[in-house]
Amino acid sequence: MLLNVINLKKYFPVEKSFIEKLITKTKSFVHAVDDISFSIRKKEIFGLVGESGCGKSTTGRLCIGLIEPTDGKIFFDGCEISSLAKRELKKLRKKIQMIFQDPTASLNPKMRIGEAISRPLKIQGNYSKQEIKVEVLQALDTVALTPPENFYHRYPYELSGGQRQRAVIARSLVLKPEFVVADEPIAMIDVSVRAQIMDLIENLRKGRQMTFLLITHDLASARYLCDRIAIMYAGKIVEIGFKNELFTNPQHPYTKALLSAVPVPDPKHKIDRIIIGGEVPSLINPPKGCRFNPRCPYAETVCQTVEPILDKVGDEHYVACIPKPFYKK
Ligand SMILES: Nc1ncnc2c1ncn2[C@@H]1O[C@H](COP(=O)(O)OP(=O)(O)OP(=O)(O)O)[C@@H](O)[C@H]1O
Numbered sequence: 001m002l003l004n005v006i007n008l009k010k011y012f013p014v015e016k017s018f019i020e021k022l023i024t025k026t027k028s029f030v031h032a033v034d035d036i037s038f039s040i041r042k043k044e045i046f047g048l049v050g051e052s053g054c055g056k057s058t059t060g061r062l063c064i065g066l067i068e069p070t071d072g073k074i075f076f077d078g079c080e081i082s083s084l085a086k087r088e089l090k091k092l093r094k095k096i097q098m099i100f101q102d103p104t105a106s107l108n109p110k111m112r113i114g115e116a117i118s119r120p121l122k123i124q125g126n127y128s129k130q131e132i133k134v135e136v137l138q139a140l141d142t143v144a145l146t147p148p149e150n151f152y153h154r155y156p157y158e159l160s161g162g163q164r165q166r167a168v169i170a171r172s173l174v175l176k177p178e179f180v181v182a183d184e185p186i187a188m189i190d191v192s193v194r195a196q197i198m199d200l201i202e203n204l205r206k207g208r209q210m211t212f213l214l215i216t217h218d219l220a221s222a223r224y225l226c227d228r229i230a231i232m233y234a235g236k237i238v239e240i241g242f243k244n245e246l247f248t249n250p251q252h253p254y255t256k257a258l259l260s261a262v263p264v265p266d267p268k269h270k271i272d273r274i275i276i277g278g279e280v281p282s283l284i285n286p287p288k289g290c291r292f293n294p295r296c297p298y299a300e301t302v303c304q305t306v307e308p309i310l311d312k313v314g315d316e317h318y319v320a321c322i323p324k325p326f327y328k329k
Pocket residue numbers: 012013030032050051052053054055056057058059101217283
């Protein structure tokens with residue numbers, strides 16, 4: 001395994017007003033990532049899917065060592081990320097990169113594209129001006145911002161949304177990393193460019209033997225690109241499996257509900273639709289027992305008190321649900 005995530009937690013402290021501080025001394029936390037474990041193989045595209053606010057980006061940031069976990073461990077190629085000193089983390093940056101969620105926010109509007117893409121090389125040091133230019137032009141070419149010389153001197157506002165997204169991807173590739181966390185790399189762009197970006201990711205995996213953690217809320221693109229998918233709900237992973245298994249034999253009511261929302265091209269093709277009501281729970285006071293229980297049409301009394309753990313139900317297929325209403329032997 002290239003990446004091993006073990007019992008990972010990230011709790012963010014909630015800022016209180018002066019009055020609130022006087023009324024109560026207890027500290028509150030946003031339980032953004034709450035005890036999740038998964039592994040990613042070399043050359044795998046591993047999907048992390050879930051609703052807004054369920055902790056996907058936080059997981060991604062933890063995986064590249066950008067923020068420190070509250071608890072748990074992350075190993076990259078056998079080396080524990082959270083224990084690394086700054087200097088070692090800088091070395092690791094050559095191998096691990098992240099494509100950030102919002103391409104507009106992650107490019108400095110006052111910095112030319114060439115300059116922005118060259119930043120990771122400059123931070124690493126050891127590259128001459130000439131080498132930097134060559135690498136940046138090559139990265140631009142890889143993401144099909146061609147001719148690269150044309151884009152090198154442009155400012156972000158002179159690029160379309162899709163081109164900006166590709167510039168952000170170019171920046172993540174310029175150090176030739178082994179592993180990339182791609183946080184919603186296609187969410188902000190239109191359908192025609194989406195296919196290009198998805199093909200680019202697939203080609204990088206094949207050509208450069210790269211590994212990806214693909215964060216998305218879009219199951220259709222996860223199905224197209226990923227080998228295995230983890231479904232996240234309110235800071236927890238509720239199901240993990242190979243994509244075909246997950247799409248044809250989902251076990252968790254939440255996975256089933258997410259799949260019901262994906263349009264099916266053939267209207268005769270019948271699927272049992274599960275429409276979930278209610279709101280995404282607060283991560284400050286998450287529901288006891290199974291976090292999905294207040295919205296789950298199959299919840300039993302036990303689900304209100306006992307927290308389910310990931311249980312093996314098939315070949316590399318795990319589900320965290322006590323009643324398992326869809327379980328077929
Ligand atoms: N730095 C932070 N400080 C405090 N709370 C944070 C911080 N970063 C994230 N959170 C909270 O953690 C929770 C998970 O956020 P995260 O960005 O990981 O969700 P997400 O699944 O990526 O959502 P989206 O699909 O909208 O991008 C949210 O409730 C968010 O408000």
